[in-house]
């Protein structure tokens with residue numbers, strides 16, 4: 001039964017995807033003393049009530065003597081809301097089942113300790129792997145200070161992202177593009193290289209809008225960006241950031257509302273800056289040069305590949321990932337947790353990078 005209720009808590013937690021970050025997603029189920037579910041809740045939006053409090057609000061007095069199932073250790077500090085441990089103790093539950101401890105420094109086992117001190121039986125670690133997978137981006141940012149990096153591309157069945165003349169719109173179909181807009185709508189940032197700005201003049205917004213508005217980021221060592229492009233003309237309405245080694249030639253962009261950060265180009269330093277700004281998920285939308293430099297730097301957490309049923313051919317037609325690449329297959333980055341589904345005529349593959357030991 002513990003597993004069943006925690007599975008439900010994890011499913012509830014996932015409803016907060018895109019709306020709760022930089023907080024973790026959390027779900028909670030309250031079962032009465034006789035085992036009946038009497039309350040459910042999840043953290044719906046950053047700054048709103050936590051999952052446990054929402055579940056207790058539904059359960060009311062029926063929680064007394066029962067069990068709380070929660071996908072993450074209850075917090076024990078005053079943040080945007082009071083500590084959840086206070087609400088758990090006040091609810092009168094006798095038992096708490098937690099999928100995983102919260103590594104957030106102000107919690108980190110403290111929540112469980114307070115509950116045990118109050119005489120509540122606490123079980124930790126039910127469906128821990130699933131809970132960690134659900135909140136992997138949050139966990140990465142807490143552990144490394146850097147956001148979770150999603151790499152995305154659309155390609156033909158023969159592995160091309162454009163023709164030899166650079167024609168690339170559109171390789172994927174409308175259904176795939178709708179999925180990309182959903183992805184964009186839950187990101188903190190969308191990154192592209194200078195080449196993509198020149199070739200595609202993208203807007204990089206989520207249409208329709210999602211739960212959050214991503215900052216659009218251009219990576220360009222040279223700073224040689226086209227004078228007229230959509231990212232620049234919309235920079236006053238939608239945050240736009242350029243990382244470059246040559247800010248001097250981008251003064252006009254700054255006047256138009258773009259933020260320019262001049263620094264030696266290092267993807268890790270860029271990601272640290274994004275993590276410092278509280279960003280949890282960033283989407284790298286190409287092109288091949290930028291994706292290649294991510295792979296060469298060993299940076300990337302998740303892949304979103306859309307494969308269209310068409311053939312392009314041509315040695316000069318680019319493949320999704322350039323850069324230097326690897327010399328030996330033994331060094332290839334392996335992908336795990338691969339999920340494949342149809343998106344209209346296309347195939348959508350979502351997978352995570354295997355963690356390096």
Ligand SMILES: NC(=O)c1ccc[n+]([C@@H]2O[C@H](COP(=O)([O-])OP(=O)(O)OC[C@H]3O[C@@H](n4cnc5c(N)ncnc54)[C@H](OP(=O)(O)O)[C@@H]3O)[C@@H](O)[C@H]2O)c1
Pocket residue numbers: 152153154155160161162166167168171192193194195196197199200219220221222223224265266267285286287288289290291293294318322
């Ligand atoms: N099908 C798809 O999913 C898809 C998606 C996006 C783009 N595309 C296609 O891809 C093509 C563009 O790809 P591309 O490879 O030419 O361009 P790109 O990757 O968008 O941009 C390459 C440029 O980005 C900058 N850059 C990349 N990595 C960097 C790093 N580590 N540090 C500093 N700067 C870095 C450099 O700019 P500087 O030269 O200024 O240093 C570099 O020249 C277009 O044909 C576009 O249509 C296809």
